[in-house]
Amino acid sequence: MSREEFILLPLHKKIQKLYTEGVFVVAIRYYTHKVNLYLLGDEYIEVFYNHKLDKIDHIDFLNREHSRMKFYLDQISLPY
Template sequence: MITWPEYKKLTFNDKVRRLYEDGSFIMAIRYYQYKVNLYLMGNFYVEVFVEHKDSTIAKIALLDKDSTRLAFYSDQIKLPTGLLR
């Protein structure tokens, strides 16, 4: 399984490919102008920020344990704290 440092070094297109081939979709939230899809990639969570207007991926990032978005996720699911960075 790929690690976050390895994943982070991939090209954008390879990140998307690996995400859809190897990731597990957990849930989606609305956050400002984005729909944010949360994926589990082995032992780390990845957020995919999708622009509402044109349905394009704006950013792929590691879920930060200090993010204010955690409240949106934790209202609906229980995230294992050992996987949060």
């Protein structure tokens, strides 16, 4: 599945795809969210879970330029 195809999937299909075909890498806390990082094929994908609302708010490809990267790199080594 291409990146563009994944982006066009509805949220529940993205969740299903990640949980059935993705590999969980690590979880971090980021403000009000728990962010789970998955590897799907050769792409890293973040799943933003909001504890207060008890729901997944957002799923997106990892932005390696974001300041959130420091939280991942403290725990694991990601290839560039």
